[in-house]
Amino acid sequence: MSVSDDSPADPGWPRLAVGARRWPVAPGTLLLDALNRAGLGIPYSCRAGACQACLVQCLEGMPEDVLPGLPDPARRAAGWRLACQCRVVGDLRVADHDPARDGLPAQVLAVDWLAPSVLRLRLRPQRPLRYAAGQHLLVWNDEGQARPYSLASLPGEDDRLEFHLDCRHDGGFTRRARLLRPGDTLRVGPPLGGGLRYEADWQDAPLWLLAAGAGLAPLWSVLREALRQGHRGPIRLLHLARPGEHYLGEPLRQLAASHPHVQVELPETDALQTVLAGLRIVPRPTRALLCGSLAFVDDLSRRLYMAGLPRTQLLTEAFLPRVE
Structure with a gap:
């Protein structure tokens, strides 16, 4: 015992x-x-x-x-x-992890607000990093605090790293992030994760990318990676957010307009039950990627399974709010 x-x-x-x-x-x-x-x-x-x-x-x-x-x-x-x-x-x-030992210096290029609670942080590491769409990095601030953040940037596009910080919870890291200015230095760790990803043999399968809040960041990267690799099957991207928080709404609409097989849905948070009710039958070859809060991921995972999606074709990443 x-x-x-x-x-x-x-x-x-x-x-x-x-x-x-x-x-x-x-x-x-x-x-x-x-x-x-x-x-x-x-x-x-x-x-x-x-x-x-x-x-x-x-x-x-x-x-x-x-x-x-x-x-x-x-x-x-x-x-x-x-x-x-x-x-x-x-x-x-x-x-x-010791940031002085394990962290790579990265210069802040830009800090701007995409929505009232989503802060975009762009960094240029001291040397280019190899990573895959859907991965994340540890980011250390000048006080040695570290947080994992998903990469919204597209691998190989350039050497910039982009992160979307959820600032709804007023933690020590996000308080410091609000004060960052171009030219400041942070440190980043090696790429981690891989639960969310795009694989080349999915090209003809329906691809569902379902996100809540800043969980959109890695799926924005996966979406562009799929298109770069010539994905041919239908793509459905759903971003659940509070009013005024669909922070990539316009870029997503523009992308869908230029790719007829991409469908973009931007429901608000109070429509979650309607979204769940709409998941009735899922085509069996579908690959689904979910990212957001634990409740969001659990609810959609359960509904997708009940709608016929095999668990092996569901990739998820759920995040818990930090209490500080």
Whole structure:
């Protein structure tokens, strides 16, 4: 039986160490929670292993890992683990991402508001980064805070990186982001994720891209990647947003006007149940990509499955709001 995290520390509990700090942790505690309760500020987004933002390197000892297939074999061999998917079961020494060591300097090119709650951030890294549509990066600010943000830019288009920051929640990172000016320097980590993507053998299949809020960012990149690769099947893009928050409405309409097989829908948030009711029968070859809040992704995933979409043809990325 595992010991409650709220119980008094037991002399037999495993010890967790980071740098010069070492403290007891209740057996079975999630590694991410143990680190953040101690004030380490490990970044996370989905807490499901998909975003891979919470990577930490195990230097001594190993946690119990419920996702042994992630991260990739090379990183696993070097001791990297996803803190949100590991439990502390024995003494453990870890090192988290260090922006001075792991982050690539990136200059701020532009900061502007696409909508009242969506801030667009454009960066130019010190050297070009190779990434795929649908991936994301860790971004560190000048105070060492890190957050994972999906890339809205198109790989290989140029060396600029574009992110759409959801500023509805007034966290420390977004407060600092509002103050950024061209010429400022941030740091970015290596590309992560890959749950959202476009594959070349999908070219004749119906492609559904369903987003809520700033979850549109990676699907905007995937959409343009699909068109660049000559996707021939019908494409349906749906962006659910609050009134006045369809921040790419005009570019999406222009793109649909020049590509007859692209259908764009821009419902408002209170129309979600109507959207769900409209998902009655899904053509079996369809590939569907979902990105947005956990509730949005869960609701649409369930409805798509009930409408006949195989789970293997559904790719999702759900994000949890940070409480700061």
